[in-house]
Amino acid sequence: MANIVNLDRVAKQYASGVLLDDVSLGLDDSDRVGVVGLNGAGKSTLLRLITGAEEPDSGRLTRRRGLAVGSLPQQVDLPPTATVRDVVVGDAWLPALGADTEHGPAEHVWAGDAAVRAVLRGLGMPGLGLDTETGPLSGGEKRRVALAALLIRPADLLILDEPTNHLDIAGVSWLAAWLTREHRGALAVVTHDRWFLDAVCTTTWEVADGTVRSYEGGYAAWTLARAERVRRETVTEARRQNLLRKELAWLQRGAPARTSKPKFRIDAANALIADVPQPRDGVSLHRLATARLGKQVYDLENVTVAHGDRGILADATFRVGPGDRIALVGANGTGKTTLLRLLTEQLTPDTGTVRVGQTVRAGYLSQQLSELPTDARVLEAIEQVARRVRLGDRELTAAQLAELFGFGESRLWSVVADLSGGERRRLQLLRLLAGEPNVLLLDEPTNDLDTDTLAELEDLLDSWPGTLIVASHDRYLVERVCDTVFALLGDGAVTHLPGGIDQYLTLLPEPGDGDQTPVTAAPATTPERTGPSAAQVRAGKKELARLERLVARLETKESDLHTQLAEHATDYAKVTELDAQLAQLRSERAAAEEEWLTLAASLD
Incomplete structure (x- = not known):
């Protein structure tokens, strides 16, 4: 590994306050870092x-x-008059790439338009022609075109700010596989x-309070490390600690993507979650939901909906009962929002019946923010x-x-009106819950x-304790809060998927052609690593167990040495002897x- 970027005591502030203060960290040529906060x-x-x-304002x-x-x-x-080809394989957007121009298209031998189209297809734009002008494209399409331009260029370092925005579940999976x-x-x-x-990520940087903390692993590892940090600190915020314990319990009990950490690293953290109950008491919630909602919530029978010449739903049937926690998944344009609008009676089907x-008493979270009172203050709203x-x-x-x-x-x-986009979304959710609905319909929450x-x-x-229907491309949220998955696959039906995502x-x-199959859940690995043989894996697991013991x-x-140190605190000679033994043990x-970590990495 070689260092490619280094920050030494860097600080940055704006009129609103200090964002980064005395930050020192480095980035190596093989690092895959997720930045959270x-x-x-x-x-x-x-x-x-x-x-x-x-x-930076100061530092190096x-x-x-x-x-x-x-x-x-x-x-x-x-550029509004540029074509997709100009942006992706030309130089229409090259100044915005931040790349050294000698690495640009002039010295790159392109695989051809087919390879470019394959990237566009993977990002969810199969029908977008290379001669299409970028001006009429939506904001999401422009971001995906720009992302395609980055992916087909060789780069020593890719910097991506919210690359999954405007991608559906399949697009996020494809991008993870590609990276x-x-x-x-x-x-x-x-x-x-x-x-x-x-x-994707093997390291996580947490940006908070002007500092950047680095953790080994992705989101699951970061959650574990934060819980360990909370345990060690003498003063913590009780609500945040409880939330981390609950999140850890979820990750341990079946989250689709988890960290692989040695047993000796997680034993202490496991003590935090030993008495944490399951995230949901499904029986009790279902009983409460039935009491509040009765037996019928929604029944859609043989529903057909078309927008102009384009069919959205065709003879579709969909039933929702009290306490159901349903995820709606599907590519953009397949009808998820249409289905939610049918349930809220904002839309009437062309044929068929919708019984409510x-x-x-439904609460509907739309993708728009127009219902917020922009001239009111937060508490007033x-x-x-x-x-x-x-x-x-x-x-x-x-x-x-x-x-x-x-x-x-x-x-x-x-x-x-002065809130950020994220704050407005939070306020929108907050107002929805304040209405105390017994059915929640959430569109990309x-x-x-x-x-x-x-x-x-x-x-x-x-x-x-109500019925929940979530249309989302956020795979983690879907698998975290929903019990059942229904898909809209573009065939006009609402299809139940027992196997989930x-x-x-x-x-x-x-x-x-040539694209990678979707990533299903594995933590990130470095490219082109040859796996060990079955015999090596067996031997390696035995060695891992020996190292854990x-x-x-040790x-x-x-622990025994610490006890002895406390007992002989006034005996200088004894303390010196015990301290030397403790240093040797720690070494x-x-x-x-370190041997465990190296061996575990070789067996991944």
Whole structure:
């Protein structure tokens, strides 16, 4: 490994305050880093510093000479008269790439238009012609075209700011596969997609309070490490600790993408979650939902809906009962939002019937933010709906509910018009829950939400005793809060998938010749690594078990030495002797742990 970017005591501030202060870290040529943190913490600023789009106020930032950097910013501005071909294989967007021009198209031998189309297909634009002008494209299509331009260029470092925005589940899976198997350089990515973080990243940088902390592994490893940090700290925030314990319990009990950590690294953290119950008590919630909703919620029979000449639903049947927790998945345009609008009676089917239970009181979260009162203050916007709210077994004031969604006391009196996109989305969700619906219909609820706010939302949904229907491309959310998956595959039907997201991915056509099959759940690995033989794996597992036993014995001896040190605290000679033994034990333990990690990596 070789260092390609280095930050030494870097600081950056704006009029709103200090974002980064005294940050020192490095990026090696094989690093795959996920950057996480609250909205506004400084994640995008950190990426702009690395690319050179911004300069630090103080400190030193160095890059390897001749470093080719490809960068996808949050806002993509493409020349309106340029074609897709101009952007992807030409130089129409080259200045925005941040790449050394000598690595650009002039010296690259392209595989041909077929390879470019394969990338566009993988990103969910199979019908987009290379001669299409970029001006009329939607914002999401422009971002995907720009991302395609980056993927087909060789780069020593890819910097991606929210690359999964506007991608469906299949597109996110394809991108994870491409980055894992095809990209040979380093990667730094800001994303709120937790499944993607686990599938692609081997290191996590947490940006918070002006600092950047580095953790080994993806989202699951970061969650584990934060829990370990909370355990060690003497003063912690009780609510955050409880939330981390619950998230850890979920990750341990069957999350689709998890870290592989040695037993001696997680034993202490497991003590935090030993008494944590299952995320949801399904029997109790179903009983409460039945009491609130009766037996009928929604029944769609032989429903047909068309938009102009394009059929969306064709003779579709879909039934929802009390307490059901349903995920709707499918590519953009297959009818997920249409189905939700049928359930809310905003849309009438061309043929067929939609029956809604008499006791249904639905709360519908749309993808738009237009229903927010932009001239009101945050607390006023909540109290317009309700002053006190009951969520499950908790009764909260409007201010307490706002705090759950990250609106501290200083933010309660902010004008809604001044909120960021993520804050407005949080307020929209908050107002929806304040209405105390017994059915929640959520259309892409995770848009613009950071990982901590997503955990808060999932914690609320865990204890929410009603019917839940979520249309989402966020695989982690779907598998975290829903029990049943239905897919809209473009054939006009609403198809039940007992096998969940994995089954959904198997039903999709291949994105294109030469493309990789979707990633299903494995943590990221470095490209082109030859796996060990079966015999080597067996021998390696035995050695791993031996090393774990050795570490356990050393830990016991270390604990005994600490006890002896306390007993002989006034005996200087004895303390000196014991301290030397302790140093030796620590050295042996560190060596054993390092040997375990090296062997475990070779067996992946």
